Amino acid sequence: VEFTGNAREFFGIWFVNLLLSVVTLGIYSAWAKVRTERYFYGNTRLAGAPFEYLANPIAILKGRLVAYAVAIALGLCAHFQVWVVYIPLILAVLALLPWLIQRTLRFRARYSAWRGLRFRFVEGVYEAYVNFMFKPILGVITLYLMSPWVRMHQHDYLVTGHRFGGKRFGFAGDLGQYYVPFLISLGVGMAIYFGAVLLIMAMSLMVAAAGGKAGDPPSTSMMVTVFVPLAAMYLALLALPVFLRTRYTNLMWNFSRLGGHRFESTLRARDVIWIYFSNGVAIVFSLGLLVPWAMVRLAKYRAQHFVLLA
DSSP: OOOOOOOOHHHHHHHHHHHHHHHTTTTTTHHHHHHHHHHHHTEEEETTEEEEOOOOOHHHHHHHHHHHHHHHHHHTTTTTSSSIIIHHHHHHHHHHHHHHHHHHHHHHHHHEETTTTEEEEEOHHHHIIIIIIHHHHHHHHHHTTTHHHHHHHHHHHHHTEEEEETTTEEOOOOOOHHHHHHHHHHHHHHHHHHHHHHHHHHHHHHHHTTOOTTTSSSOHHHHHHHHHHHHHHHHHHHHHHHHHHHHHHHHHHHEEEEEEEEEEEEOOHHHHHHHHHHHHHEEEEETTTTTTHHHHHHHHHHTTEEEEEO
């Protein structure tokens, strides 16, 4: 797989999309979505042939108008009809999430194609509720210790529900391998938590050793000594979900099949964390103008680390 797009070319598309979306109060965002998807699909090539995105902007606009209406209703009743309207509406949205996931997967697959042959998603809504509502509830009840099992079954639903023409995708996950990144994240997270507690205790002891009272503010040197490591720990906590998602993405593709063909995803967590971090810094300091560069950069990296083994 290769990605042939470049940031300079995409910047023109992105800027026009942004401008027209603002001028039309968001109405053009559906057309902007289609233009963006067609650019990234068309510049993603497998065996030299580009992918195609065939969705109609009107269909996307209808869905977004419904979403806008729900968001406006939530905003209007948040301070007035909390128990009568707001809470029931929130619960209704949460109850519809698995259905929305199934419809989104079905829509995206239906309008995706390669060499003139379309994809499809055929799994039903019932399976979506099982995998994206009932099993996650079981994960919460077990204090998230069954999260890898939940994620593996969600990947099974996503992969086996897809078709390419008449050929079905297959998935054969290994639960033990799903637990490895989970346990690593759990161990690192606990180490960071206890490290932060020890740092705060150390700061209290430093204040006491300096002869200060409990209510006295710590000195600047003490604050730097404690809060710089705390900031680093906080950033490490933010990196853990990226690490987990990257490793799970690799597992999902490496356990997937299409007929006699298989896939290989070799994303490295440290690379993805660095790309996300540097992209975020670049976007902030460019006041958002480097968003196209960040999107193209991420797409190129993903393509470089994805292979179809025919």
